[in-house]
Amino acid sequence: MSNIVEINGLYKSYENGNIKALNGIDLTIKEGEFVSIIGPSGSGKSTLLNMLGALDLPDKGSIKVAGYDLLSNKKLNEFRSQKIGFVFQLHNLIPNLSVVENIEIPMFTSKMSNSEMRSRALELLDIVDLKDKASLKPSKLSGGERQRVAIARSLANNPSIILADEPTGSLDSKTSTKILKQLIDLHKHEHVTLIVVTHDMDVAKLADRTIEVLDGKLVNAGDDSLLEDKINVE
Amino acid sequence: MSFLKFIIKNPFRRKNSAILSIVGICIGIIVIVALGGITQGLVSTFEDTIHAGGADFSISGTETGDSAYGTNTISANWTDTIANVSGVDEAYAIYVVLVPIGDDYMNTLIGIDPNGTDLADISLTDGRMFRDNSSEVILGEVYANDNNISVGDNILIKNEEFEVVGIYETGDQNMAGGVFTSISKVGELMDDSDSISNIYVKVKKGVDPQSVADRIDELYGDNITTITSVMEMEQMGTMLNTLEAASWGISLLAIVVGGLGIINTMLMSVFERTREIGVLKAVGWSNKKILTMIVGESLVITIVSAIIGSIIGVVATYALVPMMGLTPVFTAKIFIQAFLIAIIVGIVGGIYPALKAVKLPPTEALRYE
Numbered sequence: 001m002s003n004i005v006e007i008n009g010l011y012k013s014y015e016n017g018n019i020k021a022l023n024g025i026d027l028t029i030k031e032g033e034f035v036s037i038i039g040p041s042g043s044g045k046s047t048l049l050n051m052l053g054a055l056d057l058p059d060k061g062s063i064k065v066a067g068y069d070l071l072s073n074k075k076l077n078e079f080r081s082q083k084i085g086f087v088f089q090l091h092n093l094i095p096n097l098s099v100v101e102n103i104e105i106p107m108f109t110s111k112m113s114n115s116e117m118r119s120r121a122l123e124l125l126d127i128v129d130l131k132d133k134a135s136l137k138p139s140k141l142s143g144g145e146r147q148r149v150a151i152a153r154s155l156a157n158n159p160s161i162i163l164a165d166e167p168t169g170s171l172d173s174k175t176s177t178k179i180l181k182q183l184i185d186l187h188k189h190e191h192v193t194l195i196v197v198t199h200d201m202d203v204a205k206l207a208d209r210t211i212e213v214l215d216g217k218l219v220n221a222g223d224d225s226l227l228e229d230k231i232n233v234e
Numbered sequence: 235m236s237f238l239k240f241i242i243k244n245p246f247r248r249k250n251s252a253i254l255s256i257v258g259i260c261i262g263i264i265v266i267v268a269l270g271g272i273t274q275g276l277v278s279t280f281e282d283t284i285h286a287g288g289a290d291f292s293i294s295g296t297e298t299g300d301s302a303y304g305t306n307t308i309s310a311n312w313t314d315t316i317a318n319v320s321g322v323d324e325a326y327a328i329y330v331v332l333v334p335i336g337d338d339y340m341n342t343l344i345g346i347d348p349n350g351t352d353l354a355d356i357s358l359t360d361g362r363m364f365r366d367n368s369s370e371v372i373l374g375e376v377y378a379n380d381n382n383i384s385v386g387d388n389i390l391i392k393n394e395e396f397e398v399v400g401i402y403e404t405g406d407q408n409m410a411g412g413v414f415t416s417i418s419k420v421g422e423l424m425d426d427s428d429s430i431s432n433i434y435v436k437v438k439k440g441v442d443p444q445s446v447a448d449r450i451d452e453l454y455g456d457n458i459t460t461i462t463s464v465m466e467m468e469q470m471g472t473m474l475n476t477l478e479a480a481s482w483g484i485s486l487l488a489i490v491v492g493g494l495g496i497i498n499t500m501l502m503s504v505f506e507r508t509r510e511i512g513v514l515k516a517v518g519w520s521n522k523k524i525l526t527m528i529v530g531e532s533l534v535i536t537i538v539s540a541i542i543g544s545i546i547g548v549v550a551t552y553a554l555v556p557m558m559g560l561t562p563v564f565t566a567k568i569f570i571q572a573f574l575i576a577i578i579v580g581i582v583g584g585i586y587p588a589l590k591a592v593k594l595p596p597t598e599a600l601r602y603e
Contacts (some may be wrong), residue, residue: 055516055596081518090602092513096247101235106517108237117235157518 085154262488263543270568345420361400427508496583512599532584
């Protein structure tokens with residue numbers, strides 16, 4: 001399997017350098033891998049995820065995701081639209097649109113016709129077992145159902161990678177398990193690379209590999225050889 | 235769902251705010267449409283009454299000679315003189331006299347060549363045109379209705395019996411209550427074939443009526459004048475300019491007030507939807523698409539306002555203005571102006587909030603509480 005993520009010497013700081021969010025990260029992730037990123041609050045794990053999704057850019061270093069060099073590429077919205085699917089801690093669904101219309105939102109960037117968009121959205125709702133709720137407004141759904149709609153939305157444009165930031169953070173444990181199972185099933189069946197940021201070790205354990213971030217540094221790459229390399233370098 | 239449908243749906247998420255914006259812009263549009271209708275109505279009335287019917291201008295004497303009934307007259311020879319002035323296409327004399335007609339002790343009898351009735355801007359609604367030098371008349375609709383006379387009836391004019399051969403309509407209220415016959419017959423009735431009241435003049439196609447009128451004044455200004463109509467046209471022009479300036483003033487006010495209202499509504503909307511804008515960026519929407527969405531939403535509000543405002547403006551003007559004795563006239567130009575203003579307000583009001591939305595860094599937008 002080839003690398004879908006290649007990060008070298010990634011630095012990012014905020015507030016004129018006073019807050020060092022990323023402090024020299026090196027990381028590779030293989031295509032089709034399920035990777036969890038753990039670490040305490042403020043460790044830099046969400047910043048790393050934002051970098052992977054081109055929502056933010058580093059101060060220094062190189063970052064290549066799904067063949068895109070994010071520092072030199074100017075069409076980052078095109079990259080996000082075609083290669084990345086985001087799942088947030090809060091579902092962030094648009095309240096005045098129906099469930100099916102919410103899933104169509106990312107497809108506005110594609111060249112799909114209205115009927116193709118509708119058919120794709122219903123297909124995705126079928127995958128997350130919510131086809132019967134297609135015409136409902138998000139307010140009529142439970143928290144877990146809304147998150148499943150958000151997962152369906154993340155898959156709208158057949159992304160190469162799903163980036164999930166605390167996807168079960170606002171859910172009870174029973175619903176969390178169901179949501180995770182759904183994400184993992186999708187990762188397996190759709191052959192999507194899944195990268196999940198979490199502080200929940202039970203969630204992290206389900207991944208093929210767990211990466212630990214502390215003070216903006218990778219303290220555990222989840223791969224002994226990589227970690228040894230890193231230690232030797234330092 | 236299409237992108238357009240999404241844009242149309244969005245502004246009505248915050249119904250109260252959208253309604254308030256619509257009401258604000260609607261008021262501006264109502265005023266613009268109503269004022270436009272009134273201005274056009276005034277133009278139409280002025281044109282009907284001043285513009286000498288279908289003629290470009292009319293000529294009367296500078297001094298005379300009063301006729302038997304107090305109507306000023308000039309020599310009939312002036313008709314041929316004026317017809318020969320460069321630029322003049324047609325010149326027809328009219329002879330207006332006040333005589334006993336039917337039961338009226340005094341009414342207006344207008345004599346004109348049957349071929350020149352087009353210049354008097356009268357059109358037959360019933361019957362036919364009178365023949366030259368015959369005892370035939372056509373009656374104005376108002377006169378015919380008031381006296382319950384129809385085609386085929388006879389009426390007495392200055393003790394001579396005339397047959398009513400037609401009924402005409404005209405925008406000129408004075409003519410609508412009068413009676414037309416041939417000018418030669420009026421001369422015969424008045425025993426004065428050498429006098430006329432006015433000359434209706436139509437200039438050749440492509441020629442400026444004002445320049446012809448000026449030429450006539452220059453050549454024959456000592457005896458005849460076009461000044462009356464020119465002055466009235468100038469007065470009308472000044473009045474219309476004032477009304478037009480008022481209309482644009484109100485339009486400008488509508489743009490400013492409506493623009494501020496829409497900026498406020500759209501800014502509130504952008505702030506409330508900060509996280510949503512972050513999501514749209516995260517799913518790959520370009521800045522151009524987000525800008526189009528916000529400006530589009532602003533345009534939806536202003537165009538809805540323009541539609542509602544135009545309807546209310548027309549209905550209210552038709553309901554209220556006739557009480558002032560004026561018939562409003564709505565032309566396409568009025569609605570184009572109203573919609574153009576609505577579109578300007580929509581774009582101006584939407585662009586600043588849209589730029590705010592575009593400049594939001596996605597990570598900050600997604601963190602927004």
